[in-house]
Amino acid sequence: MTTEKVPAMDHAVELRSVHKTFGTGSAAVTALASLSLRFATGGFTAVMGPSGSGKSTLLQCAAGLDRPDAGQVLLTGVDLATLDEHRLTVLRRERIGFVFQAFNLVAALTAEQNVMLPLLLDGRKPSREEVGHALAAVGLAERRSHRPAELSGGQQQRVALARALITGPAVLFADEPTGALDTRSAKEVLELLRAMVDRHGRTVIMVTHDPVAASYADTVVFLTDGHLVDTLHRPTADHIAAHMTRLERR
Numbered sequence: 001m002t003t004e005k006v007p008a009m010d011h012a013v014e015l016r017s018v019h020k021t022f023g024t025g026s027a028a029v030t031a032l033a034s035l036s037l038r039f040a041t042g043g044f045t046a047v048m049g050p051s052g053s054g055k056s057t058l059l060q061c062a063a064g065l066d067r068p069d070a071g072q073v074l075l076t077g078v079d080l081a082t083l084d085e086h087r088l089t090v091l092r093r094e095r096i097g098f099v100f101q102a103f104n105l106v107a108a109l110t111a112e113q114n115v116m117l118p119l120l121l122d123g124r125k126p127s128r129e130e131v132g133h134a135l136a137a138v139g140l141a142e143r144r145s146h147r148p149a150e151l152s153g154g155q156q157q158r159v160a161l162a163r164a165l166i167t168g169p170a171v172l173f174a175d176e177p178t179g180a181l182d183t184r185s186a187k188e189v190l191e192l193l194r195a196m197v198d199r200h201g202r203t204v205i206m207v208t209h210d211p212v213a214a215s216y217a218d219t220v221v222f223l224t225d226g227h228l229v230d231t232l233h234r235p236t237a238d239h240i241a242a243h244m245t246r247l248e249r250r
């Protein structure tokens, strides 16, 4: 693929004055207000902020799932605005993994078949060994033949993680990945995300409302009304919770 590269790659994702509005006229809502933000390569960042502050829109634009009205998004050094839809799809497939609060597994497929999907979509024939390895990495080697309905929420999210990671993406985006999980399952998923960064050098960007989940990150950024209002490094859950309370009172 011939894509424009910038030389320095210490930031896996960079937003430069990204602006995004939904609706028109008096109904227009500014979701991102000329937001500039950089996510370090090999770092774990949590994105927090009150409801409607632009967190999901940030993730969608950063992952190339939505296009900003103005500004630039660089993903692993590639300016997404320079790509047509086909090249954007290829870039996303090769460099991005995504996990959602609702897992988004295909109900009719087994864990193993769900994990295979991204490779099949990429025209590759996955080996059972490769898929087995991905499931083992999330502690589910024994559950390869189970369908989503036969798995707990935490297990389903771990299958979703294995599916997101099977292509070896540089960046993993997670939108409330623990929002539907009990405390124990959430901890397992967060520890896996932490290990992706520490052991495999991946970049993780996670939207969350939960201060405990955010405390697994290296950096926590806070949005309000589409603006970046604060950045904390290695904060404790209590510190994050206090910060959120202050923001919600503003």
Ligand SMILES: Nc1ncnc2c1ncn2[C@@H]1O[C@H](COP(=O)(O)OP(=O)(O)OP(=O)(O)O)[C@@H](O)[C@H]1O
Residues within 6 Å of the ligand: 022, 023, 029, 030, 031, 049, 050, 051, 052, 053, 054, 055, 056, 057, 058
């Ligand atoms: N598709 C859309 N159409 C219209 N408005 C939208 C759309 N998506 C987001 N918005 C608006 O943009 C703003 C930011 O939304 P966004 O979902 O990014 O916030 P959020 O911080 O993720 O919120 P939450 O924590 O509630 O999920 C909100 O005011 C929202 O209503």
